[in-house]
Amino acid sequence: MRQWTGFLTIYWRDMLRFFRFKTLLFSSLVQPALWLAFFGIAMSANFARLSSGMAPLPGIREVGYLTFMAAGVIALTTLFTSLFAGIVILFDKNWGLMREVMASPLPREHVIVGIGLSGMTKSFIQVSIITVFGILIGVEFFSGYTAVRILASLLGMFLFVGIFSLGFVFLSSAIAASLESPEGLQGIMTLLSLPLFFVSNALYPAAAFPPALNALSAANPLTHLINGVRYFTIGPDFQVIGVHYAVTVQDMVLSFGVLVAFAAAMFGIALWRFGKAVVT
Numbered sequence: 001m002r003q004w005t006g007f008l009t010i011y012w013r014d015m016l017r018f019f020r021f022k023t024l025l026f027s028s029l030v031q032p033a034l035w036l037a038f039f040g041i042a043m044s045a046n047f048a049r050l051s052s053g054m055a056p057l058p059g060i061r062e063v064g065y066l067t068f069m070a071a072g073v074i075a076l077t078t079l080f081t082s083l084f085a086g087i088v089i090l091f092d093k094n095w096g097l098m099r100e101v102m103a104s105p106l107p108r109e110h111v112i113v114g115i116g117l118s119g120m121t122k123s124f125i126q127v128s129i130i131t132v133f134g135i136l137i138g139v140e141f142f143s144g145y146t147a148v149r150i151l152a153s154l155l156g157m158f159l160f161v162g163i164f165s166l167g168f169v170f171l172s173s174a175i176a177a178s179l180e181s182p183e184g185l186q187g188i189m190t191l192l193s194l195p196l197f198f199v200s201n202a203l204y205p206a207a208a209f210p211p212a213l214n215a216l217s218a219a220n221p222l223t224h225l226i227n228g229v230r231y232f233t234i235g236p237d238f239q240v241i242g243v244h245y246a247v248t249v250q251d252m253v254l255s256f257g258v259l260v261a262f263a264a265a266m267f268g269i270a271l272w273r274f275g276k277a278v279v280t
Contacts, residue, residue, distance in 0.1 A: 010114025011121075014088055018122060029126060032077040033133045040066050040073065041137070043203075061238045063140055068240040070139040071229040072202030074130055074161070075222055078123045079196060082165045083189040085119035086172030090185055108274040112173055112267065119169035120162050127161050131233075141233040153232040160228035163259045164221060170266035174273040196222050205243045221262045224255035 044066035135141055142150045176185050199213060200206070200222040209217055217223050227247060236247045 007110035007114040007117075010111055011117045014115060014118035015121060017088070018118070029129055032073055032126060032130050035076075036070060036073045036130060036134055036139075037137055040069050040134075043069060060244060061235065063143075063234055063238050063240050064138075065241060066134075066138060067140045067234060068230075069203060070130070070134040070141070071226055071233060072200075073134075074127050074229050075164075075200070075202055075226045076197055077126050077130060078161050078165055078225065079168060079193060079222055081123050081126060082119050082168035083172050083193055084186075085115060085122070085169040086174075086176035087185055088115060089173055089176040090179060090181065093180070109271055112170065112270050112274060115173055116166045116169045116267075119172075120165040123161055123165040124158060127158070143234075156232040157229055160225055160232075160256065160259065163256070163263050164225040167221060167259065167263035167266045170263065170270040174266065174270040177270070177273040196220060201226055205241075205245075207243065221259055224258045227255045228252060228259075 044064055131141060142153060145153065172185070172189065175188055179185050179188075199216045200220050201217060202222065206214060206217040206223065230245070231247050231252055236249075238245050
């Protein structure tokens, strides 16, 4: 029981900090919703006009661009939240709290797991808010689903979000353990987040990418998260702006396996970096 107390303490302390900093809480919850509202609606109107002359594919459900992009916004929010989760480690370094944690009998893997689970919980909160807000402004998630299927789809979506979030929180923690300033972490995270976001299928179909970018997109964990979110919220077979999307259960198993492998690899790297970290 004492072993569990350690990582739960790290988890609970980080969640208390998240809820007590009202400005951080407000901005982290409202910003993605506003991005979906303004950017999503504007882009949806433009794509609707451009694709108005395209003949729909017979027998295949057609969804609007706002619905297509909403899955990308969910993934983008999860990515940003997870990547910047490691900044708590740098704050603890600067305030001297990390020295106390490292000097305690608490295993270092418990520190990593506690931070990872708090980052995952924050992602769950944000994804829930964005999903509800998106449906209110016209996103066609769970269209025609029964109550049982909606529940199963939500569980599937949160499973993908949770594993993805853990992977990037572990990556962020590994980088933060090697740095001394929050500014350095912010620079590295910004450098990572933009290529990950744009070399994915968040805003547009990846099928139109050049071969090299298509290969990068297929290896991008963000692409696999988006595939999972769309599979559970929109369905396995639909069309948008003239492009046909068909995803099988085998595709989902592959995407989930990629995310699990990524999270496991990042945990190993974070554990290695924490083992070498020196806090003065």
